[in-house]
Amino acid sequence: MTHSFRALALDALGELDELINTGGTTSLAAAGDFGFDEGNGSPQTSGPADYFGIEQFQSLADEIAERQAAGDATAALVAALTPVLERGAGPAINHTARQSELRISVTGYDPATADSFGELYTAGGKRVTVVDLAPDEVYLDQTTATALSAESGHELTVYLAKDRPPIQVTVKAVIKPGALPGQLIMRLEQAQEALDQPGKINAILVSNVGDAYSGERYSTAVSGLLKRLLRDTDLEVQNLKQLYLFAVELIGSFFTTMFIGIGSFSIAAALLLIFLIFVMLAAERKQEMGMARAVGTRRRHLVQMFVFEGTAYDLLAAAVGALLGAVVGLVTVGLLFRSIEGIGEMGGFQ
Numbered sequence: 001m002t003h004s005f006r007a008l009a010l011d012a013l014g015e016l017d018e019l020i021n022t023g024g025t026t027s028l029a030a031a032g033d034f035g036f037d038e039g040n041g042s043p044q045t046s047g048p049a050d051y052f053g054i055e056q057f058q059s060l061a062d063e064i065a066e067r068q069a070a071g072d073a074t075a076a077l078v079a080a081l082t083p084v085l086e087r088g089a090g091p092a093i094n095h096t097a098r099q100s101e102l103r104i105s106v107t108g109y110d111p112a113t114a115d116s117f118g119e120l121y122t123a124g125g126k127r128v129t130v131v132d133l134a135p136d137e138v139y140l141d142q143t144t145a146t147a148l149s150a151e152s153g154h155e156l157t158v159y160l161a162k163d164r165p166p167i168q169v170t171v172k173a174v175i176k177p178g179a180l181p182g183q184l185i186m187r188l189e190q191a192q193e194a195l196d197q198p199g200k201i202n203a204i205l206v207s208n209v210g211d212a213y214s215g216e217r218y219s220t221a222v223s224g225l226l227k228r229l230l231r232d233t234d235l236e237v238q239n240l241k242q243l244y245l246f247a248v249e250l251i252g253s254f255f256t257t258m259f260i261g262i263g264s265f266s267i268a269a270a271l272l273l274i275f276l277i278f279v280m281l282a283a284e285r286k287q288e289m290g291m292a293r294a295v296g297t298r299r300r301h302l303v304q305m306f307v308f309e310g311t312a313y314d315l316l317a318a319a320v321g322a323l324l325g326a327v328v329g330l331v332t333v334g335l336l337f338r339s340i341e342g343i344g345e346m347g348g349f350q
Contacts, residue, residue: 002252009244010212011177015080015118016240017215018223020060020204021049023236051200056233057083060204061113063229074225077218079209082113083201085191086182087160096154101147106160107182108191117207118179128173130180133187137172144183145174158184160194167194178212181205204235216241270321278310 060081067075088105114130121127123142133139140150150156150171159166169186192198208215208222219242226237282289289302 001255002248005248005251006213006245009241009248012181013212013241013244014177014179014181015207015212015215016181016205017208017219017242018206018226019238019240020206020226020230020235021202021238022052022234023049049202051085051197051202052235054083054199054201056235057081057201057204060226060229064225067225074221077208077222078206078225079215080113080117080207082117082205083110083188084108084182084203084205085188085195085197085201086203087191087195090159090161092148092159092184093157094148094150094154095157097149097151099147099149101144104144104148104158105183106158106186106191107180107184108186108188109180109182110188114180117205120179120185121176122173123176126173128175130185130187133172133185135187135190136169137186138169139173139175139185140171141177141183141185142174143177145171150174160191164195216245274310274314277313278306281306281310 064075064078064081068078085108086105087107088103090104090106091100091102092104093100109130111129111131111133119127120129120139128139138156140148145151148154148156152171152173154171156169156171157166158169167190175185188201192200206222206226208218210218219239223237223239230237292302293299
């Protein structure tokens with residue numbers, strides 16, 4: 001269970017370790033899978049993240065580059081940064097397949113930095129980049145493409161805001177999860193134009209050194225550096241991956257404790273049944289044992305006889321129990337999968 005939830009979180013977050021924004025809610029990294037998405041009816045502590053100038057990203061990137069050049073060990077833990085403009089909970093229509101989806105998150109990436117942040121691969125294993133996108137083209141992640149029945153070349157209508165007209169885009173490719181977070185990925189300037197926010201972004205993504213999982217170990221040090229660099233701004237630093245993985249470990253430990261408790265009870269019951277088999281054998285054959293002793297059978301011979309017979313019964317019962325247990329286990333996993341998959345729209349749960 002822990003591995004399954006961790007894989008789901010890593011697929012959603014990709015190389016993203018820390019998120020910088022004004023402190024509002026975000027739909028980045030398919031956050032709705034864990035209940036953080038705006039517009040999903042869950043309690044919120046703040047509104048959507050505000051927009052801010054892209055020059056704040058450039059200033060932060062320059063400061064980190066200078067510290068790295070000067071040999072700052074903490075700054076060296078930052079592998080990449082990229083500015084994004086994201087918008088969540090918007091409907092999308094696939095006109096080619098005549099399929100729609102109520103809530104799709106849209107993320108605009110800067111081509112100059114996004115491709116160094118994470119490598120994108122299509123479902124067929126081909127490497128693609130944000131630079132390859134034309135102004136009216138987008139990438140869809142596999143889960144979203146399945147929901148929309150979308151393939152390369154399909155025409156989509158995407159509604160980004162109530163006060164803005166919808167945009168018409170073409171699916172360039174369906175990409176694997178685990179690199180750049182976001183369900184529908186487009187060029188940053190296209191998202192800025194669609195939302196009428198020229199020169200604006202609403203988040204900065206930070207990736208630590210290491211892969212998608214190991215980079216989380218440096219989040220505390222990196223977030224401390226980022227907070228110092230941003231102390232004179234209105235931006236906040238969120239250890240998004242650290243938060244997700246903490247929740248994953250908590251959920252996994254809950255299931256582990258529950259199954260250990262149930263399993264321990266089953267083992268104790270089985271041990272009691274094994275003991276009862278030998279007791280019943282002895283109780284059933286009191287007269288037979290008396291007669292055997294009367295004709296000269298020794299005590300250890302009786303013990304050996306009952307041990308052999310009881311062990312044969314136990315092994316036969318264990319074989320049947322193991323097969324039935326495997327069937328019950330598969331049924332349990334199937335029921336849990338269907339139950340969990342319906343929670344928070346976790347369509348990618350395996």
